[in-house]
Amino acid sequence: MTDSRRRIDARSLRALAHPLRMRLLEMLRLDGPSTGTHLAARVGESTGTVSWHLRHLAEHGFIEDVPERGTRRERWWRAVVDPRDLHTSEFRQDPEARGALDVYMHEFFRQQGERLLESFADADEMGPEWVRARIASDWSGVRLTVDQLADLNRRVVELIHEATRGPEQPGAATVVLQFQSFPRRPKDGTASADPSETTEADPPTEPDEDSR
Numbered sequence: 001m002t003d004s005r006r007r008i009d010a011r012s013l014r015a016l017a018h019p020l021r022m023r024l025l026e027m028l029r030l031d032g033p034s035t036g037t038h039l040a041a042r043v044g045e046s047t048g049t050v051s052w053h054l055r056h057l058a059e060h061g062f063i064e065d066v067p068e069r070g071t072r073r074e075r076w077w078r079a080v081v082d083p084r085d086l087h088t089s090e091f092r093q094d095p096e097a098r099g100a101l102d103v104y105m106h107e108f109f110r111q112q113g114e115r116l117l118e119s120f121a122d123a124d125e126m127g128p129e130w131v132r133a134r135i136a137s138d139w140s141g142v143r144l145t146v147d148q149l150a151d152l153n154r155r156v157v158e159l160i161h162e163a164t165r166g167p168e169q170p171g172a173a174t175v176v177l178q179f180q181s182f183p184r185r186p187k188d189g190t191a192s193a194d195p196s197e198t199t200e201a202d203p204p205t206e207p208d209e210d211s212r
């Protein structure tokens with residue numbers, strides 16, 4: 001599988017690591033092109049403030065102008081279709097980038113939680129088939145080696161790429177895919193439990209509506 005994704009460097013990270021910029025970028029990615037005036041109304045900020053942040057995002061290649069839709073009085077903006085990777089290990093030893101990394105990660109996970117809560121709040125507006133198809137699951141506490149975790153992550157990403165490549169299918173809608181997997185350091189000062197003393201629950205084949 002060819003990976004054409006572009007990594008975020010320290011300069012781009014510092015430019016993006018602002019709660020309002022990240023929110024504006026997310027809106028453009030999820031909801032499509034928009035104007036500074038419309039975005040300002042959505043976030044409750046002045047048009048001038050939002051326009052300044054949009055130009056900053058454009059300078060660093062996160063968004064771009066849509067000249068065919070703009071006018072002399074109003075510019076349209078769209079997110080650049082260019083998924084980017086952020087490797088946090090590259091910035092943790094950089095004092096200048098570490099602060100930006102902390103801001104970015106806190107806002108990133110806040111946005112993810114907000115999207116998940118929105119999904120539950122909007123359930124009545126979705127068709128029943130979409131409610132049945134969605135899932136929010138937690139398999140915390142499983143025991144894996146570093147190699148097993150890396151292989152699991154690789155396979156999940158490959159499945160996502162397989163499902164999203166190619167032309168858009170009839171009936172397609174915007175879907176939020178969230179995936180996290182990470183080791184947890186014991187918080188009680190003891191070593192991790194012996195694998196022989198732990199059991200792994202069988203994952204549900206089809207979660208009921210209350211678990212989604």
